[in-house]
Amino acid sequence: MKNSSLVTKLVATFAFVVTIGYVLIAVVLSMWFQSYFLDKNRADLEETTNLASSSVPLYLNKEIDDTELLRNLSLIKGVEKGDILLVDASGYIFFVTNEAYDSLVFTRFNFPDRDRLVEGNSIEINGEVNPITKEEMSLFIKPVQTGATYQGAIVVYTPLEQIREPLNEIYLRIWTITATAVILSILIIYYIAQRMLFRPLAELNTIARKISKGEVTQRVLVTSTDEIGQLSESFNTMAESLEQTDKNRRDFLSNISHELRSPITSIRGFIAGILDGIIPMDKEKYYLKIVYDEIQRLTRLVNDLLDLSAMESGKFSFKLTELDINEIIKVCITKFETKIDDKGLKVGVTLEGDHLYVAGDRDRLIQVITNLVDNSIKHAPDNGNVKIVSRTKGKKVHISIYNDGPSIPENDIKFIWDRFYKGDKSRTNKVSTGLGLPIVRNIITQFGEDIWVENKNQGVMFTFTLSIT
The missing domain is CATH 1.10.287.130 (Signal transduction histidine kinase, dimerisation/phosphotransfer (DHp) domain)
Known part of the structure; x- marks a missing residue:
């Protein structure tokens, strides 16, 4: 399929939207997990340093030795990969768990916010540079208090890599799932679009091309109701x-x-x-x-x-004017006197009022009535009856022309307006061109009016409408 095809454009659009959606979800999940892990790490440090802080006053009072203190400090979460400094109330480091920090012993520790510690609040700073290893660390400082008296602080350095390691595993899983979901979504969208949209459209296009080449019998298989x-x-x-x-x-x-x-x-x-x-x-x-x-x-x-x-072709021209339809009917009947006499027909003309004014084109209306009267005369039997009636109905005038000839078969009625249509070959003769009724219908239709035919108990009646002026 061409790159410029509808399927490519639509699938690419869906793929872009789906990808953006999944990426946003992945970003939100990543940020949530990061916040969750940092909060959990802080809570764990808060809890474990709180347990270990009770050992600091004992050590300062010489009630426990270094070994006992180290055992108690080992309760602090992450101590196996972290470094712990103990700071007294004056701010001097007096104990370290890692020999690498021995140079810091009896030096003043630079607290970021000592007043906060004195008030009994812990401090956590992520991204702090370790003074010895120069690595990025998570710095957690827990104040040590006896009652309301500030005794010092426990300083815990935890490598950020230790915190980020489980996060990175989760990130990897999130983005792997996201990438898999995007690919599967694109494949599913492509399959569904191909099956439900593009394949039927391609078939439509193929059939349309065949019809354009003259194969007008071709049809599209309908497989759905959408x-x-x-x-x-x-x-x-x-x-x-x-x-x-x-x-x-x-x-x-x-x-x-x-x-x-x-x-x-x-x-x-x-x-x-x-x-x-x-x-x-x-x-x-x-x-x-x-x-x-x-x-x-x-x-x-x-x-x-x-x-x-x-x-x-729409090139038919006429001019609507006010005219007397009764007078036009009389003129048209007069033209058929010879034919009427030759067949011995009884012609009944019933006109509403002396004058009945309608909107129409005189020449075209004469053509309409002449064709319909001529048609009735031809199809009426010898010594038969022809009736012409004009009557008003609402804002319309109905003109009916009846003959008591043979009825039109129901199967033929819908075709009588077609050019050259001859339902019954015996009903035509050399005088007829087979175009009279199609011309009549076209004239009346272009006037914006209606015309119809109906079988009566004995005979056929044509009726058309005109607008009263």
Whole structure:
């Protein structure tokens, strides 16, 4: 995986945060243990020097000898690695446990705070330089008192290394555990992130690349219900939409090829027949009329395609104005008088009021109503019924156009707005381009209104809304 990849950046970030956390914990623990050990060492010295201090007045009074005093002083914690000096009330050293300090005997000891000792308080100084060995020592001074009288002091030099040795072992364990915990945490984070985040994302990326190359049937395996799982489901939904779009594109190309090929074949055949003399001269006008009708059909198809393309690309222009929808309905019905008479249809027009004003574009509304009325006339049986109704409902006007032809199968209703969709081949003819309903829906949608279709007990009714002005 590349160093600039998401997994590297995220794991590095987590590793940094986890490391900082563990280091802070290790530092706090180290400081706590250090404070604990120093406090414990002081408490032990306080306790053991307190036991041994009772021997000092006895020694000064010649009640015990050097051997007895040394045995009593051996009770002091750390004496095996430390050095003890006994100082009298005048501040002079009169006894040492280590021969190396003999040169200090009968010399004055420089107390850091004698007044404090006289008051009965012990003194502890870490990092004091030993006057003989020149090593860093922990200096502990315990006052010796008889009753309230200050008799002198016990001075204990303990090498700091003696105190630091167990601390260093603890530090080593703390930082070893910290380093191990950091490494394990990074490995666990990497494993979890790889399994739960990066692997699904990598699969998404792989499938996306395949889809971009035309493999629109590829899908991502959904293995969880978390955000990654939801993303995978959304991705699959998008992929299904792309697959459907690709299918619609291929169907569109197939349909448009068929729709163009049929009239072109007819035109070419009839023109060739006329040029070759196969069609008699007295029939030429008849066949030229057929050619003209086919050209008209091609013109309608191209115009409808251009309109639909403009609508779907957002280049469709219209101007909303106040207009009388009842008057537009009357104008559109008048254009179909010949077709209505030819099929013997009974047309019922029920309009609410003499005038009903709505917001819309006149030319586009004429196109909508013309398409819907033409659709109803084509699908109504001979001597059937067509009904057009306008009525208000709240702040909307509902325009309904009904015909008592065959119902639309439920499986086909959701597809009737698709270009060139023909649920029942018998319901279409050469006059239809298969684009009327998609154009109608696009116009109404761009007005910000609704349109729907529903089967009635006998027949089909299209309804769309317009806003009252």
